[in-house]
Amino acid sequence: MITGHDEKEIALKAINLGAYDYYQKPIEIDELKTIVRRALYIQQLELENEFLSRQLQSEKQFEEIIGDSPEMHAVFDVMRRVSSTDVPVLIYGESGTGKELVARAIHFQSSRKDQPFVPINCGAIPENLLESELFGHEKGSFTGAYVQKKGKFELANQGTAFLDEIGELSPALQVKLLRFLQEKEIERVGGKEPVKVDVRILAATNKNLEKEIETENFRSDLYYRLSVISIALPPLRERGDDILLLANRFLYKYAKEYDKQKLTFDALATRKMQDYEWHGNVRELENRIRRAVIMSNNRLITCEDLGLKDDIPTKQASLSQAIDDAQRRYVKIALQQAKGNISRASRELGISRVKVYELVEKYKIVVDRYK
Ligand SMILES: Nc1ncnc2c1ncn2[C@@H]1O[C@H](COP(=O)(O)OP(=O)(O)OP(=O)(O)O)[C@@H](O)[C@H]1O
Numbered sequence: 359m360i361t362g363h364d365e366k367e368i369a370l371k372a373i374n375l376g377a378y379d380y381y382q383k384p385i386e387i388d389e390l391k392t393i394v395r396r397a398l399y400i401q402q403l404e405l406e407n408e409f410l411s412r413q414l415q416s417e418k419q420f421e422e423i424i425g426d427s428p429e430m431h432a433v434f435d436v437m438r439r440v441s442s443t444d445v446p447v448l449i450y451g452e453s454g455t456g457k458e459l460v461a462r463a464i465h466f467q468s469s470r471k472d473q474p475f476v477p478i479n480c481g482a483i484p485e486n487l488l489e490s491e492l493f494g495h496e497k498g499s500f501t502g503a504y505v506q507k508k509g510k511f512e513l514a515n516q517g518t519a520f521l522d523e524i525g526e527l528s529p530a531l532q533v534k535l536l537r538f539l540q541e542k543e544i545e546r547v548g549g550k551e552p553v554k555v556d557v558r559i560l561a562a563t564n565k566n567l568e569k570e571i572e573t574e575n576f577r578s579d580l581y582y583r584l585s586v587i588s589i590a591l592p593p594l595r596e597r598g599d600d601i602l603l604l605a606n607r608f609l610y611k612y613a614k615e616y617d618k619q620k621l622t623f624d625a626l627a628t629r630k631m632q633d634y635e636w637h638g639n640v641r642e643l644e645n646r647i648r649r650a651v652i653m654s655n656n657r658l659i660t661c662e663d664l665g666l667k668d669d670i671p672t673k674q675a676s677l678s679q680a681i682d683d684a685q686r687r688y689v690k691i692a693l694q695q696a697k698g699n700i701s702r703a704s705r706e707l708g709i710s711r712v713k714v715y716e717l718v719e720k721y722k723i724v725v726d727r728y729k
């Protein structure tokens with residue numbers, strides 16, 4: 359707050375209203391710079407503090423999975439329920455949404471946590487090798503099988519097997535997997551005796567398996583076995599403030615790693631991250647921030663550093679467009695902060711509830727009613 363008055367009362371009022379400092383004219387640029395620098399420093403500390411305490415809170419539940427949005431709380435809820443059981447869980451989600459992270463977390467919260475967690479990527483292993491990968495083989499069972507080899511299911515005995523990209527499994531292997539799930543025993547390729555194994559199965563896919571069933575690419579009996587419980591991981595763009603929560607966590611992590619500790623996002627970058635589609639989801643966000651930290655030689659990370667186009671305030675946009683854009687954003691943010699409570703948002707925005715409803719309608723804003 360800069361003013362020509364020198365009354366203490368005004369100073370106090372300004373500070374009560376949230377001003378960091380009170381500065382009297384005439385302006386000394388150097389002095390002002392110092393004040394602004396300190397204010398920024400304090401703000402940074404506050405943000406870091408808030409972020410760390412949030413992180414602590416979420417880490418108490420599921421280590422490493424960052425998220426405070428209602429969508430992610432719903433996921434944590436299901437995870438908590440299934441962790442203590444042995445039921446198969448099918449995890450859905452676009453690429454990079456954290457399917458493997460969730461599978462690991464379920465395993466490490468379960469009673470099997472001291473036993474192996476064995477991930478198997480069904481899409482990455484050539485079809486002719488996958489059977490022996492999963493079930494093992496006996497010595498001499500095929501050309502190249504010089505020694506007996508244990509399969510992944512045997513290695514996962516007592517623990518958890520995570521079948522990633524389950525939608526890629528061939529029809530023949532789908533049958534074998536189904537048999538394994540029913541009998542709880544495996545037969546090594548070229549083996550004569552079935553071997554009992556006790557494995558919990560978690561599976562993941564980014565395909566719509568119900569569609570795959572319709573087109574007869576996936577067996578429905580296997581699907582029902584696997585999806586006793588399913589978890590749908592929301593795409594990052596639908597996680598509201600989690601985008602910034604994650605962004606700050608990654609910034610913190612990489613700034614430390616690359617020894618550039620005073621970095622923050624500039625306002626436009628912050629906004630752009632919230633509006634961006636993130637088709638590569640959390641993985642894309644993490645990679646872009648990592649790159650930005652390496653590339654940035656400034657204290658502020660910009661859209662350019664992140665490789666995001668800073669095309670928001672274009673000069674060509676008409677004033678009414680700009681107003682619409684700002685209105686939509688403000689209403690959206692107010693509603694998020696008010697956790698979907700229209701009255702609270704209307705007070706925050708200084709407009710009537712009717713007007714809020716009107717704007718929600720006009721901009722087709724999705725109102726999340728938080729718990
Ligand atoms: N909620 C989250 N909090 C922190 N890190 C996350 C979160 N979700 C994902 N990640 C990170 O993003 C990356 C991608 O996650 P993961 O490999 O689990 O995704 P995926 O859904 O299995 O992706 P794909 O379909 O491409 O295999 C990992 O580095 C993971 O640690």
Ligand SMILES: [Mg+2]
Binds near residue numbers: 457458522
């Ligand atoms: Mg994965």
